[in-house]
Amino acid sequence: xxxxxxxxxxxxxxxxxxxxxxxxxxxxxxxxxxxxxxxxxxxxxxxxxxxxxxxxxxxxxxxxxxxxxxxxxxxxxxxxxxxxxxxxxxxxxxxxxxxxxxxxxxxxxxxxxxxxxxxxxxxxxxxxxxxxxxxxxxxxxxxxxxxxxxxxxxxxxxxxxxxxxxxxxxxxxxxxxxxxxxxxxxxxxxxxxxxxxxxxxxxxxxxxxxxxxxxxxxxxxxxxxxxxxxxxxxxxxxxxxxxxxxxxxxxxxxxxxxxxxxxxxxxxxxxxxxxxxxxxxxxxxxxxxxxxxxxxxxxxxxxxxxxxxxxxxxxxxxxxxx
Ligand SMILES: C[S@@+](CC[C@H](N)C(=O)[O-])C[C@H]1O[C@@H](n2cnc3c(N)ncnc32)[C@H](O)[C@@H]1O
Numbered sequence: 671x672x673x674x675x676x677x678x679x680x681x682x683x684x685x686x687x688x689x690x691x692x693x694x695x696x697x698x699x700x701x702x703x704x705x706x707x708x709x710x711x712x713x714x715x716x717x718x719x720x721x722x723x724x725x726x727x728x729x730x731x732x733x734x735x736x737x738x739x740x741x742x743x744x745x746x747x748x749x750x751x752x753x754x755x756x757x758x759x760x761x762x763x764x765x766x767x768x769x770x771x772x773x774x775x776x777x778x779x780x781x782x783x784x785x786x787x788x789x790x791x792x793x794x795x796x797x798x799x800x801x802x803x804x805x806x807x808x809x810x811x812x813x814x815x816x817x818x819x820x821x822x823x824x825x826x827x828x829x830x831x832x833x834x835x836x837x838x839x840x841x842x843x844x845x846x847x848x849x850x851x852x853x854x855x856x857x858x859x860x861x862x863x864x865x866x867x868x869x870x871x872x873x874x875x876x877x878x879x880x881x882x883x884x885x886x887x888x889x890x891x892x893x894x895x896x897x898x899x900x901x902x903x904x905x906x907x908x909x910x911x912x913x914x915x916x917x918x919x920x921x922x923x924x925x926x927x928x929x930x931x932x933x934x935x936x937x938x939x940x941x942x943x944x945x946x947x948x949x950x951x952x953x954x955x956x957x958x959x960x961x962x963x964x965x966x967x968x969x970x971x972x973x974x975x976x977x978x979x980x981x982x983x984x985x986x987x988x989x990x991x992x
Contacts, residue, residue, distance in 0.1 A: 693901050700903075700935070700942055700950070707893055709839050709925075709953040710785050710812065714896040718789035720889040722764050727885060729877040732835055735985040736865045740770060743978040743987070748774040750976055750989055751861065755829040758783065760813060760852065761836045765793040771831060771863075772801055779805040781823055785812050813848055817855055828860040835867035835985070838922070838956040842966070845956070849970035853992050860992040862972060869957045870984050872916045879914035879923050879955075887912035890925050893952055903937035913949070916957075925953040960986055 699706045712721070725733035740747060753776045759768050762782035772780065780797065784790040787810035794808050811817045830852050837845050852862060879886055890912040894905035910927045917924050929944040944950075958966075963986070964975055972990035979986045 696897060696901050697937065697940060700937075701940070705942070705944070705948070705950040707897065707950055707952050710814070711896055711900070712889060712893050712953070713784075713786035713789070714892070714899070715786070715789055717889060717892045717896060718763065718786050720885060720892060723885050724881070724889060727881045727883065729881045730886075731874065731878055732865075732867050732985060735980050736833055736835075736987060737767070737770065739978050739980055739985060739987045740767070740774075742980075744774050746976070746978070747771075747863070747987075747989065751775045751829055751863070752827075754778050755827045756781065756824045757829050757831055758819070758823075758855070759831040759833075760817075761785075761832065761834065762790050763793070763834070765790065765797050767833045768831065769797055769800065772797070772804065775829070777804065777829070779807070779824055781807045781809060781819060783809045783811050783813070783817060783819075785810070814844075817851065819855065825857060826859060828856045830856050830860065830862040830864075832862065833865040833987075835865050835955070837864060838867055838958070839954060840956075841954070842956065846966055846970055849966065849972070853971045856992050858992060862967075862988075862990050862992075864967075864988050864990070866963050866986045866988065867955070867957050868979070868983055868986055869921055869959055870982075872918070874984070875916045875923055875957065876914065879925060880912075886914065886925075890914075890927060890952055894927065897937075901937045903935055905935055906933070909933045910950075920954075921957050923953075923955040923957070924951065925955075926951050963988065 724730050755775060755777045756779040757777040758781040760783050762768060762784045765782055768780060782790045782794050787808055791808045794806050798806055807820055809819060840848055891907050891910060894907055897903050898905055909929060909931050911930050913926045913928050914923060926949040928949045929946055932946050933944045935942050967975060967990045974991045976989040977986055
């Protein structure tokens with residue numbers, strides 16, 4: 671993809687976000703010796719739409735593999751969960767996976783928890799048209815904090831749903847803490863259905879984050895545009911290049927933005943000079959071995975696990991009971 675078409679993917683304007691950003695967290699990340707931006711800032715409206723495009727790319731196997739597992743084992747999944755649950759999806763995005771799950775388990779109530787609540791609200795409205803009797807709530811929350819659900823969300827038979835291997839965006843210790851918080855939210859009698867990306871051939875992993883159409887590059891660069899709006903920074907997207915690779919020692923894909931020129935970046939109340947070649951670390955996506963993730967679920971207080979995978983064992987869907 672040439673630069674002109676890459677920037678055309680980023681050209682649409684959107685109204686300012688109405689959520690209050692954690693400016694100090696963002697600025698501390700930009701000023702750190704190894705500069706970093708949390709991947710949660712990818713998801714403004716445009717970032718959410720770009721991620722939706724990524725899920726349909728030929729190189730991006732996780733979405734279609736997870737959907738194929740859920741379709742192949744639909745009967746087992748439905749049988750293990752039963753009807754009438756309260757479905758709570760964490761990082762619900764476009765709610766497409768919840769839509770498929772709703773057809774299987776006919777929940778009474780659906781709660782979409784996401785930091786990008788404007789995008790999710792639109793998706794949830796779409797779901798309302800398909801399931802008019804479903805009681806739907808959208809909760810704007812950061813999964814790094816305590817999650818509070820509306821008081822009228824039923825307490826019994828809660829099914830947590832955390833697809834897309836988004837758990838892999840957290841450091842393993844953070845992931846364990848999040849799973850424990852989720853367990854607390856689900857309560858006695860609850861269960862968690864969670865999708866996890868598995869360790870595999872490096873070429874397959876790296877292709878998934880370096881697609882030929884350049885959509886992942888646009889998604890990565892868009893975080894700078896989002897920051898410009900959140901903290902009033904003046905990142906010039908043309909100065910930065912997308913880079914993604916598999917760090918085998920840490921079992922994770924890393925995404926970075928490399929400065930292609932010496933770049934001075936300012937924001938309200940501060941600035942930083944990035945030398946050409948210096949980078950900002952924007953995402954980790956941990957890839958797990960089946961046994962390691964099963965142990966993490968156990969440590970988080972989940973028991974009686976089922977695990978379904980695809981024939982190549984690229985992805986796994988776990989069902990674990992509180
Ligand atoms: C990789 S997308 C997955 C979307 C969808 N669940 C799927 O599997 O296709 C991650 C989703 O989690 C949300 N998200 C990312 N970080 C978050 C955080 N810290 N707190 C709440 N939501 C977050 C994003 O807004 C986005 O909708």
